[in-house]
Every structure is written in structure tokens, then in C-alpha cells.
Amino acid sequence: MTNGSSFTRRELLAAIGGVGLLAAAPRVAGALSTDPSFTRYTYAQSTDSGPDLRVAWYERYNGTLLDESNQLSGDAPLTNSSDSFNASGDSGQFVNVTGPDAVQTGPVLSIPNAHPGDDGLLLVGLRAENAPARAWLRVTAEYAENGRVEPEIAAGDDDDEGELQDYVTTEFWYDTGPFGGCNGSRSLTEAAVVPAGTLADVAGSLEAGVGLDFGIAGRACIPEDEQRCLALRWHIDPDVGNVIQSDSVVLDAEFVATTCDDTSNPFTEGPL
Amino acid sequence: MSDGPDYRLNRRNLLVAMSTVGAAGALTGRGAAAYLTDREILADNSMTAGSVTLALDGADVQQTSLGFTLSDYGFDNRDVERLCIGLGDESNPAWVWLHACPVASLVAEQLDARLTVDGQTRIVGSLANLLSELEGGTLLSEIAGAGGSPEPTDPGADGTVCLEIAVWVPEWLAKDPKAAKKLKRASPLTVTIETYAEQARHVPTPRRPVSVFPECSSDDLSRSLDTPAISNVSLCFDVPVDPDEITIRVLDPETGADVTGTVDEPHRVELTAPVPINDVVVAGGSPNRPEGRNRVFDADGATTIVVDTVNGTPLHGVPANFSQCACVGDGVKFDWVETGFDGGEARSCADRGGKDGEVDRPVDDGDDEGWKDEDGVRDDDEERNDTDDDRKDDDDDDSRGNGRGTPVTPTGQTANESTGGEFPSN
Numbered sequence: 001m002t003n004g005s006s007f008t009r010r011e012l013l014a015a016i017g018g019v020g021l022l023a024a025a026p027r028v029a030g031a032l033s034t035d036p037s038f039t040r041y042t043y044a045q046s047t048d049s050g051p052d053l054r055v056a057w058y059e060r061y062n063g064t065l066l067d068e069s070n071q072l073s074g075d076a077p078l079t080n081s082s083d084s085f086n087a088s089g090d091s092g093q094f095v096n097v098t099g100p101d102a103v104q105t106g107p108v109l110s111i112p113n114a115h116p117g118d119d120g121l122l123l124v125g126l127r128a129e130n131a132p133a134r135a136w137l138r139v140t141a142e143y144a145e146n147g148r149v150e151p152e153i154a155a156g157d158d159d160d161e162g163e164l165q166d167y168v169t170t171e172f173w174y175d176t177g178p179f180g181g182c183n184g185s186r187s188l189t190e191a192a193v194v195p196a197g198t199l200a201d202v203a204g205s206l207e208a209g210v211g212l213d214f215g216i217a218g219r220a221c222i223p224e225d226e227q228r229c230l231a232l233r234w235h236i237d238p239d240v241g242n243v244i245q246s247d248s249v250v251l252d253a254e255f256v257a258t259t260c261d262d263t264s265n266p267f268t269e270g271p272l
Numbered sequence: 273m274s275d276g277p278d279y280r281l282n283r284r285n286l287l288v289a290m291s292t293v294g295a296a297g298a299l300t301g302r303g304a305a306a307y308l309t310d311r312e313i314l315a316d317n318s319m320t321a322g323s324v325t326l327a328l329d330g331a332d333v334q335q336t337s338l339g340f341t342l343s344d345y346g347f348d349n350r351d352v353e354r355l356c357i358g359l360g361d362e363s364n365p366a367w368v369w370l371h372a373c374p375v376a377s378l379v380a381e382q383l384d385a386r387l388t389v390d391g392q393t394r395i396v397g398s399l400a401n402l403l404s405e406l407e408g409g410t411l412l413s414e415i416a417g418a419g420g421s422p423e424p425t426d427p428g429a430d431g432t433v434c435l436e437i438a439v440w441v442p443e444w445l446a447k448d449p450k451a452a453k454k455l456k457r458a459s460p461l462t463v464t465i466e467t468y469a470e471q472a473r474h475v476p477t478p479r480r481p482v483s484v485f486p487e488c489s490s491d492d493l494s495r496s497l498d499t500p501a502i503s504n505v506s507l508c509f510d511v512p513v514d515p516d517e518i519t520i521r522v523l524d525p526e527t528g529a530d531v532t533g534t535v536d537e538p539h540r541v542e543l544t545a546p547v548p549i550n551d552v553v554v555a556g557g558s559p560n561r562p563e564g565r566n567r568v569f570d571a572d573g574a575t576t577i578v579v580d581t582v583n584g585t586p587l588h589g590v591p592a593n594f595s596q597c598a599c600v601g602d603g604v605k606f607d608w609v610e611t612g613f614d615g616g617e618a619r620s621c622a623d624r625g626g627k628d629g630e631v632d633r634p635v636d637d638g639d640d641e642g643w644k645d646e647d648g649v650r651d652d653d654e655e656r657n658d659t660d661d662d663r664k665d666d667d668d669d670d671s672r673g674n675g676r677g678t679p680v681t682p683t684g685q686t687a688n689e690s691t692g693g694e695f696p697s698n
Contacts, residue, residue, distance in 0.1 A: 050308030057314070098313045109317035113364065117474035124314070133310070149323050164321050199319075236321075238474065248320035257310045266309055 051133030053257035054094035056085060056125040056227070057108045060184070062118055067110065069095060072103050078123075085125045085182040089227040094127040109251065114164070117238035121184045123175065126212075126255060127227040133257035134221045137193070137230075138209035138267045141165065142250045143200070155242035162247035167240040168199035172206075175231035176214050182229035191215060199234060199249060209256075209267030221260035324471050325360040326368070327432060336467070339460040340439040342383070350386075350440035357412055357467050358425065358432030365424040365431075366469040367478040368412035373488035374403045379458040381500070382451055386438045389416050399439055403463065407488060409480045412467075424472035437463070500556035500581045501537030504607045506619075508551040508599030515604045515616030517546045522612075523578065534611050540580040541613075548573035553598040556581035597621035 058068035058078040068078045073093045078084045088094060095103045109122050126135050143162040157163065172193045175181045181190075193212065194205035213220035214228040222228050236244075256266045338353040359366055374380060380400035387395040387402055394415055395402045413423045416433040425431040439461065445451050468481045507518065522531045525539040543552060549571035556567070566587035571577045598605065602620045606613040 051310055053310040053312050055312050055314070096312060098311055107317045108314045109319065111319040113322035114319050115322055115364065115471050115473045122317075131308075146320070149325055151323070151325060164319065168319070234319075244321040245323040245325075246321060248318060251317040253314040253317065255312045255314070259308050262308075 050259060051131040051224075051257040052096075052129035053133060053135065053255060054089075054096055054127045054129055055255065056088050056094045056127070058123050059108055059110070060121040061111060062120070066120075067106070067108065069093070069105070072105065080183045080185070082177070082180045082182045085227055085229060089125065089127045089225075094125065094129075094227065108253075114236055114244075116167075116236050116240045116244070119233070119235040121234075122232045123182060123184050123229055124232075124253075125182060125227045125229045126222055126257075128222040128224055128257060130224065132221045132224045132260040134260045134262060135212040135214075135228075136209050136256040136258065136266055137206060137212055138254045138256075139203050139206035140252045140254070141200070141203040141207070144248045144250070146246045146248055149242075149245050151242035152245045157243040162244075162249070164236075164244045164247035165200040165203070165249045166198050167237045167244055168249070169196070169235050169237065170199045170202040171196040171231075171233045172202050173231055174212075174214055175229040176216055178216075182227075182231075184231050184233070186231065186233070193230060202232075203251060209254075209265050211263065211265065222257075322364045322471075323360075323362060324366045324469050325363045326467055326469050327356075327358040327360050327363075327428075336465050338437060338463045338465065340437075340463065341460040342439065342441050342455060343459070345441045345443050345446045347384070347440050350438040352436055352438045353463075354434060354436050355465060356432055356434040358429070359427040359469060361428045363427040363469075365426050365472040367422075367472055367475065368425040368431075369409040369468045369470075369478075369481055369485075370406050370412060370415065371409045371466040371468070371485040372403045372406040372463060373486075374400050374407060379454055379461065382442070382445055382455070383461075384440050384442050387415070388436045388438070389433060392417055399461075399463075402437070406465070408482060409468070409485060411478055422478055424478075425469075439463075501539055502541060502579075502581055502608060503555045504605055505541065505543065505555075505579060505613075506553040506598035506603050506605040507543060507545060507549055508553070508601060508603045509545070509547055509549060510601065511547060512602045512618060512620060513545060513547055513604055515606070515618055518604055518606075518616060519544045520606060520613050525580065528578075536611065538608055538613075540578065542576065542578045544576045546575070548575060549577060550601075551599070552577055552579050552584075553587065554579050554581055554584065555598075 056069040056078065059066045065077060070076060070078050070088055070093055072095055075088070075091075075093060078088060095105070097103060097105055108124065109120075111118070111120065126133075128135075143165050145157075145160045145162040148157055148160075171186065173186050173190050174193060175184065175186070176190060177187070178189060179187065191213075194202055194210065196202070197205075211220070212228075212230070214222060216228075254267075258264075258266055336355060338355060340351045340353060342351055343349065357368060357370070359368065380403060381398050383399040385395075385397065385399035385402040386393055387405075394417060395405050411422050412425050412433050415435070425433075441455060445455065466485055468484050470479065470481065505520075507513070521542040521544075522535055522538045523529065523540040523542055524531050528540070531538075543549070550573070552569040552571055554567040554569065567579070567581055567584035568587050569577060569579045569584040597603075597619060599619070599621055602618070604616045604618050606616045608614075
């Protein structure tokens, strides 16, 4: 995040933290005080909302649209275009899936009967309402064998650890354009979020949480009231054979928006 | 967070950032250690691989052995084994393949067999023929008779196909003591059926799993590719012809030259007749090819023709009692006996329209091994002959030294036969 800087990450975080503490000191005093005379902070308190992160998504599986978030509002489904996501975001159809105002929705990736040769695409749009936001992502994965059917055993699967995640080639990138983002098609200029690899590799790279850098015009953050897309494309090796039969992968994707200027990892350094 | 080339922190930028953070912390009314955040969790996203399992015991390559015990001759004494093949309830639709090797082919070639599915005959012929149909893989859905373009098999009971394989010893074998002994030694005869299933999704065209099934041994293979020998030939004419005027040369099947020395079984013969030949019907003695039993050669009026059990066209729609009457009209039939053809016998079937009295009722020599209906079910005429054969079998089983195809003497005939009651009275 500070490539080319003469500061190390640690130095920078220490510096920011120090500044923050210094700046916070008066507020702490004010907050602890019952004295209403700190009127000069009331304005600040009235904007105590920070970024409101909202999401939209669609899931394609073997070329077919499986699920998408516009259905929650009954609108036309999201499609492979920036315009579709922008229209959805601008008309307030990005949703909260966590918290008191969360919509009831199922998983965004749900493949109950995967076969070798299957492929899919998951597109997630992130929208920063109220304030620009720096977005972070952490993925936690659970892999399961779910017992072994006889073809698995015959194929040499002799342990209780699932293998599916090792045979799903996965690509995860910032679907930002420059010529039309949110289209599920990766252009040469679109950077990877983490290096492509197996699903296990990609999930592993995300398990500690990474800051997302949408990098448009050099800015990592999502501007206020705009949306940015991430695309995840996966493909099960058609030659994998029987070792993956009945194996499963469960993924939780956790997005956190912080203020744009906050560069510390909320998963490791924040209060989460 | 940007790692873009334009994003560089110098001291001034950093200071700006610091002050901004500080300001934010102050403005929000929270401590800087308590971040302004929002969190959205897309949870429980899952991918679970499906499965393809065969129903028998779940193995993807499945082997099942069927044992046939053959203790007597004839279709009525057939041994039937039933085998149900399908996919597990939890399985996905799949292409299911069957495979079998031509086992113990010397025996298998002499046994008759029939494969039925839901009462419908799918394959009938020698056991070797049946197994060679399965060799290398046959789609279950095709053998089930789905027809049209191949369809994958559905999981569960809906897609399960039950095969019945019937094996029996043909009547004529009762007359061949060597074969009879071999068969007794071979019983129970084991036939191994292998099955294999491959997912249908992403596999629009079934892929024959040649590398999955074990190769059949070369011994079995070479035997199965042997040309069946000729057991008899019938020449068909417009007019009656004296058998003595017909010459038969047994040819070497490789070179086409006359064979030399003793010949155990003929594979190729040249026939020369004094008058134009219409057709020649050849019966294979040990057929092992689809429809390899009966071959018809159109001589088109020639007086010389070379025939074998491979070329020509398969004979379809064999009428009842065909062994007596390969030709419509006049014909001469020669049987192979031990090391040569017999003297031939003129047979006149007229037009099958009712020359009852004129017909020189031929002796039932029991060599009707090739003459069954395509559906494998013998009709009444045949059944009656079978009964007669059984009776004869009791007399000459193993004890009489005549080779198969040897005409029995007229004294062996029953009253029923000598009256020619069933032939060709319709």
C-alpha cells in the first residue's frame, strides 16, 4: 500500500495512530463530560454515520444466471454491464445483508451439485453510501470431505479432507474497467485482487483480510455514492476425476468499509 | 492502499493524512481507536461436488460375474441370469457402459444365447456373438432399446435396466461328443460383465471408455475373430439338379488355392454347377459374428461361385423349418461330414405353396443350429423338431461316433416326421 514510500507500513501506522490519539484526546474528554458546553462538537456528532457499505451481486453457473440481487426489489436482473450495476446502485437497490436493515437473502454462491468441467462467475458490487469508503475483504473457508463414496476411495482418496478446493481454478479481480467494469470479463488492465490459483490458494490469500484497491485514478477507495465491482471466476478441472465427489467448500466473504483514510486492517488491528 | 505508480507518500502527504485521520477521529465523536466501519457478510456460500455412482455397489468400474450351468440340451433347458444395472439415487445422470470379453470362446461359439430387456430380445446368436456385441463397451440406454440418439441413464429406479441373459446348448451339439464333453467341463460357465459410468454433464456425446475396461486377452480376441467354418451349403436352381453333377472345391481361405491334406473344417468353397445357380445359402458351423450364421450369395445365374461364411449377405427372416429347405424351389444341399462334404442331396421346396406329396421329405439331420427366428423364439414347427431331437439325443448321445451334421438314417425318424405333416403343408 505504500510502495515507493520511504515509510514502512509499521512506521506509517504508528504515525497515524499517534495522530489519531492526539486528535482524539479532546473528544474523549468531551464525551466523558456531562458538560454540554462542547457545542463545537455537536456538528461532528450529527454526522456520526461513516460509510454505509451496500452490496449487489449476480451469480452465473455454466452460462446461466442463477441468482442476482435486483430480484430483491423486483427490478430487471443485473447483467454483464457497468450500466446495469450503476443503475442498480443509483436507484438504491444495493442492499445491506448484515445488520438491522439487512435483507433476507441466501448465499450468493450456491452450487450444490458441481461437476468436473463446471464453471461460474460471481460478481459483487460494493457501494459506499454517505461517505467514501475503503473496503476490506476477508474470506474464511471450510472444506469438507462429507464421507467418501466408493469411486473416491477407488481414486485413491484415503483421508478425511476434502479435495474440491484444490481442483477449482479461481481468478479474482477488480472488475473496474477502464472500459466498462462489472462485466465479468477481465481485461488486461484489470488487476488481480490476489494471485489466481486454486480456490484454496485464493481463499488462503484472503483469510487474513486484504484491503481492496480499486485503483481508479490512483484512488483505492470507493467514492461516496458510487459502486465498484469484484469478479470471481471459477472452473472445476474437467480432468479431476472422482476424488472430489461429494466434497464441499463453504466460504464466508466478509466486507468491511472503513473511512477512506483509515488504512489499518480492520480484521487484525481493528475492533472487529 | 494504492500500489499504483502515481501513489507515493512523501512526508507532506503523510502529514496531511495524519491530520485527516486526526480530524476524522475528532469529528466523529469516537476515539480514533474505534473505527467507523460497516460490515457486510456474504455467508454460507458453498460449492459441493455431486457424484456419479453405479447402483450395484457404488463402484465406478463394476464387475459382475454371471454363472451359467448347462446340464441339458435345447432352448427349454436354458439357464437364465438376471442382472440389473443402474445409478444410485444420489447419483447424477450418466452414460453407463457395459462390457464383456468373449470368454472361453471355443465353448461360447457353440452355445446359443439371448439377451432380453423387459421381455424384448436385443441380441440373439451364439454366446460368443453376444459377448462380442458387448466387447469394448455398449451403452446401457442403447441396449435398453431407447432408440434414436443416445440418452444418458437417469439415476435411481427410473434409469435401472434389467438384463436377462439366457444361455443354452443347441440341440445339434448333442451329436458332437467332443463338444459335449467340453461343455460339461466348462459348466458352470462364467461370464463377466463390467460396467462403467461417466457424468453426462459436459459430455454431450458418450465417450466409449476403451481405456477403462480391461483388454480382452489376445487369445480370446483371435478366436473371436476366427472365421466360422461352413457346416453346409445349399445351391438354389430353377430346375432340379443331380447332386453328382455339382463339384465342390474346398479353398484355402488365405490364398484361395485348393487346400491340401486333410481338412477339419472348410471356410471357403468353390461351387460349380451344370446349370445357372440362382443363390447359395451358407450355414456357419461356429458363428461368432453378428448375423454370421447364415449367408446368402446371389450367384446371378453364374455356374461357378466362391462362398464363405463372411461375405454375402446375412439371411434375415428365416422361415420355419428352413433347415429342410434353404431354397425356394429346387436346390441341392451339401453337408460337411468329418473331413469332406457328403454327396449332396437334392431338395425341392417348390414354392412353399403346397406340393405336399411331391416333396422328397428330407431327413431331419438335426443341424438346424442356424435357423432360428430373429427373435430367438422357436415357433411350433421348430419346437416339434426339438422334441424329436431330444428323443434322438437319448439314443446317440456321446456314444455314436458320427460327427455333427451326419445324416441319421431314416430308421431314426419318427412317424411324425415321416409323414411330413408340418412341411410344407401351408
